Amino acid sequence: MNRKLLWAINLTILLLLAVSVTISYRYLYPAKSIMLSCSSELYDSSDPLNGARHYLLVDIMAKAQQAQINYRYFNLDGTSAGTIRMQGQLNDYDEAANRFDFSVYTKEESLDERLDSRPQHMQYLSYVSSFNLDSKGMHNLSIESLDLDSHRDYAVVLFQPSNTVCGCRLVH
Amino acid sequence: MQLGDCLFDVQKGLLTHQVTQEQWQLPRAEWQVLRILLEHHDQVVPKQVLGAADAEHPPLSDSSVTRAIFMLRSFLGPVDEHLIETVKGKGYRLKLASSSAKKRGLSARYNWIKWQRIDVSTWMKMLIALVVTLIMVLVLGQWLSTVNLETQTTAPFAQQTLTLESGQQVTLSSFATSKTNNTLLIALAERLADDIKHCESTPWRKVFLSLSHDKQVFNITLRGEKLGQSVVRNLKLTDFRQSKAFLTDAWLAEVSLCE
Numbered sequence: 001m002n003r004k005l006l007w008a009i010n011l012t013i014l015l016l017l018a019v020s021v022t023i024s025y026r027y028l029y030p031a032k033s034i035m036l037s038c039s040s041e042l043y044d045s046s047d048p049l050n051g052a053r054h055y056l057l058v059d060i061m062a063k064a065q066q067a068q069i070n071y072r073y074f075n076l077d078g079t080s081a082g083t084i085r086m087q088g089q090l091n092d093y094d095e096a097a098n099r100f101d102f103s104v105y106t107k108e109e110s111l112d113e114r115l116d117s118r119p120q121h122m123q124y125l126s127y128v129s130s131f132n133l134d135s136k137g138m139h140n141l142s143i144e145s146l147d148l149d150s151h152r153d154y155a156v157v158l159f160q161p162s163n164t165v166c167g168c169r170l171v172h
Numbered sequence: 173m174q175l176g177d178c179l180f181d182v183q184k185g186l187l188t189h190q191v192t193q194e195q196w197q198l199p200r201a202e203w204q205v206l207r208i209l210l211e212h213h214d215q216v217v218p219k220q221v222l223g224a225a226d227a228e229h230p231p232l233s234d235s236s237v238t239r240a241i242f243m244l245r246s247f248l249g250p251v252d253e254h255l256i257e258t259v260k261g262k263g264y265r266l267k268l269a270s271s272s273a274k275k276r277g278l279s280a281r282y283n284w285i286k287w288q289r290i291d292v293s294t295w296m297k298m299l300i301a302l303v304v305t306l307i308m309v310l311v312l313g314q315w316l317s318t319v320n321l322e323t324q325t326t327a328p329f330a331q332q333t334l335t336l337e338s339g340q341q342v343t344l345s346s347f348a349t350s351k352t353n354n355t356l357l358i359a360l361a362e363r364l365a366d367d368i369k370h371c372e373s374t375p376w377r378k379v380f381l382s383l384s385h386d387k388q389v390f391n392i393t394l395r396g397e398k399l400g401q402s403v404v405r406n407l408k409l410t411d412f413r414q415s416k417a418f419l420t421d422a423w424l425a426e427v428s429l430c431e
Contacts, residue, residue: 009300013307020311040406043423045390046413056408097324120410124388144326146347147378147395152402156380156393158326163349165380167393167404 032093033063034100034143036157038168044120054081054119058166060143062090067102073119082111082122086129086139099144107133128162173210176252182207187247196247201232201240209256209266218263329354334365338373347382356416357383360390363419364429371430375403390418394429
């Protein structure tokens with residue numbers, strides 16, 4: 001094998017390694033960050049006569065590898081009905097699907113002293129996340145953009161595996 | 173003339189190893205010794221005969237003959253060196269009759285030695301080719317997994333476009349994790365579509381619906397415009413009962429989806 005061919009092979013290997021390392025770095029350390037704020041009206045369909053109605057504010061923040069999701073529940077009069085704070089990491093960002101994958105490792109809950117006013121949605125979220133954290137040690141979820149209007153800073157996203165659609169404001 | 177793995181051109185005095193493709197132009201002593209051994213193959217040939225003088229050359233000394241035998245054996249290699257046998261006190265014998273049988277018996281050893289004979293540069297070539305192939309496969313796999321040009325966003329399970337009395341159109345999209353067992357979601361979408369159809373007009377252009385995987389939470393997201401501003405409204409209905417009743421006339425009147 002002549003010397004030129006050997007050099008060509010060496011340079012090719014070097015180039016392939018450089019490309020591979022670059023792709024791996026981008027894959028392992030997605031530079032994408034996200035900050036969403038979503039507000040919702042909550043209704044307890046099983047108790048319509050008592051006007052079981054609450055508001056929910058969800059703040060989602062992910063930067064570098066850190067992720068935080070805060071659920072804040074409010075009564076109609078604006079007083080707090082409880083909060084759930086989840087902390088974890090951003091595992092992946094799928095650019096083709098515009099989807100963020102998270103793993104939540106810790107959760108803090110603070111409840112209103114009057115347990116009867118605890119929103120059903122909060123009970124539901126608390127149960128599902130606790131179940132996953134207790135059994136698997138983590139609560140995995142993904143957020144996928146279904147309808148994005150970056151000019152007006154709005155996005156409709158789909159949470160999985162809960163299969164929840166939600167319209168959110170993009171925060172910069 | 174075939175000698176084990178070697179081909180001997182008697183006329184040119186050229187010995188070629190067919191495995192390594194190595195060629196050896198025999199010096200006079202080796203050429204003469206091998207030629208005479210071939211002429212008397214499978215017979216004992218004394219040193220004096222092997223080193224006899226010819227018309228052009230003087231006789232070879234015993235040590236020259238011994239050295240020529242050594243060189244020939246070296247070139248034949250460990251597999252075929254036995255072809256030239258030393259008969260103590262008498263001379264040498266080139267064994268051609270039994271060589272093929274012995275060669276069969278030595279085939280395993282032969283294969284191993286054949287591998288050993290591949291020189292370092294060949295091993296390097298093979299190693300480089302293997303490394304390059306491996307890296308290319310890894311990079312290609314990684315590239316395919318990261319550079320996917322097809323959009324993989326989740327498609328709605330069902331979608332319908334409603335036309336209101338004013339001619340305004342509203343798109344209603346339902347999202348489900350499975351393509352089966354969506355009876356409740358379909359019924360809820362129909363119920364909601366009936367309600368929106370009765371609106372003369374509405375600020376909402378798109379309606380997104382989903383039912384949680386355990387069918388405990390029904391989510392409605394309305395997307396539209398009011399006074400040139402983008403607006404979103406999220407409604408989440410929770411019902412833990414066995415028989416679900418997410419949408420009622422009273423609730424629809426309360427939330428007033430037309431506004």
